[in-house]
Amino acid sequence: MGFKRIKWKSILCVFLLSVVLGCGDSSSSSVRGKTNGDNNGKIRDSFFEIHLEPLNANKDMFNALLEFVDLADRYNIKLTLLFTPPWMEMIISDGNKIDLLSQWQENGHEVGGHHHGPSVCPWDGYTDLDVNSQEFKNRQNNVPCPESVRGQEEYLGDMDDYISLLSDLGQTRTLTMSDEDVDWPEGALYSAGGRRLQKAISEPELVIYNGREVYKLSSAPLKPGETVLGELITVDDLENEYLSEKEGKFGLNAHAADYKQNPDLYKEWFEFLNKQDPGMKNARTISRIVEESSKSTE
Ligand SMILES: [Zn+2]
Numbered sequence: 311m312g313f314k315r316i317k318w319k320s321i322l323c324v325f326l327l328s329v330v331l332g333c334g335d336s337s338s339s340s341v342r343g344k345t346n347g348d349n350n351g352k353i354r355d356s357f358f359e360i361h362l363e364p365l366n367a368n369k370d371m372f373n374a375l376l377e378f379v380d381l382a383d384r385y386n387i388k389l390t391l392l393f394t395p396p397w398m399e400m401i402i403s404d405g406n407k408i409d410l411l412s413q414w415q416e417n418g419h420e421v422g423g424h425h426h427g428p429s430v431c432p433w434d435g436y437t438d439l440d441v442n443s444q445e446f447k448n449r450q451n452n453v454p455c456p457e458s459v460r461g462q463e464e465y466l467g468d469m470d471d472y473i474s475l476l477s478d479l480g481q482t483r484t485l486t487m488s489d490e491d492v493d494w495p496e497g498a499l500y501s502a503g504g505r506r507l508q509k510a511i512s513e514p515e516l517v518i519y520n521g522r523e524v525y526k527l528s529s530a531p532l533k534p535g536e537t538v539l540g541e542l543i544t545v546d547d548l549e550n551e552y553l554s555e556k557e558g559k560f561g562l563n564a565h566a567a568d569y570k571q572n573p574d575l576y577k578e579w580f581e582f583l584n585k586q587d588p589g590m591k592n593a594r595t596i597s598r599i600v601e602e603s604s605k606s607t608e
Contacts, residue, residue: 427489431455529561
């Protein structure tokens with residue numbers, strides 16, 4: 311009898327709780343209503359891309375990356391590390407760095423590629439376009455680029471060469487890049503990136519790049535005191551967006567140089583995530599997020 315009474319009491323409690331919390335829309339798998347103390351908490355799948363840029367593949371920046379990964383590890387946040395070819399070369403030529411990278415991958419971080427095609431200054435030297443073609447020249451001419459930078463560029467290979475270099479860092483599935491329509495290589499499956507606050511929330515979307523099927527998420531930049539496309543995105547803006555009613559995964563991107571400039575900014579964001587989700591099971595890599603979400607919709 312006592313059991314029955316308790317059971318009905320529990321059902322009533324759950325019902326009242328649902329009414330109070332407005333749990334009617336909590337069936338979504340990507341955003342679950344949850345109370346966690348001092349905020350009107352939500353837990354979303356989230357990812358954090360770090361783009362490793364062509365012009366700063368050096369010891370100093372590698373150390374900044376090392377600190378960034380250490381910080382993420384302290385919060386059990388899994389990062390998606392996206393390397394341009396000069397970074398790949400730097401890592402491949404140093405046994406200690408290769409060991410570190412495999413350790414990071416074992417810890418659950420993802421390693422992928424970042425490609426600056428002909429429409430970006432600086433171009434990373436890889437493309438499937440003929441570098442003597444008008445198409446290549448048009449793409450290069452569309453972006454202002456100082457002669458000191460342009461003068462250093464040289465053709466290094468096609469996108470098969472790019473992927474073969476990248477595969478020396480381990481199994482890779484995710485790329486962020488420009489010129490996807492001509493340079494998206496075979497073997498890369500997932501994409502992300504973005505430059506606006508509204509890009510922070512997305513669901514994996516099937517797109518066709520260069521005739522290949524790609525699942526694309528998007529992300530917003532978190533940069534220290536710097537505007538991107540005329541917009542300054544603060545941690546407060548990102549928190550409000552994260553807590554908003556919009557459904558989807560939450561993505562951010564930054565560079566090792568941004569971290570070096572202001573590590574506290576990233577710590578602030580990780581603290582916020584930790585407050586939302588003390589278990590930190592939802593701060594994942596891009597490939598994990600896409601793979602899990604395709605499983606849940608099968
Ligand atoms: Zn870049």
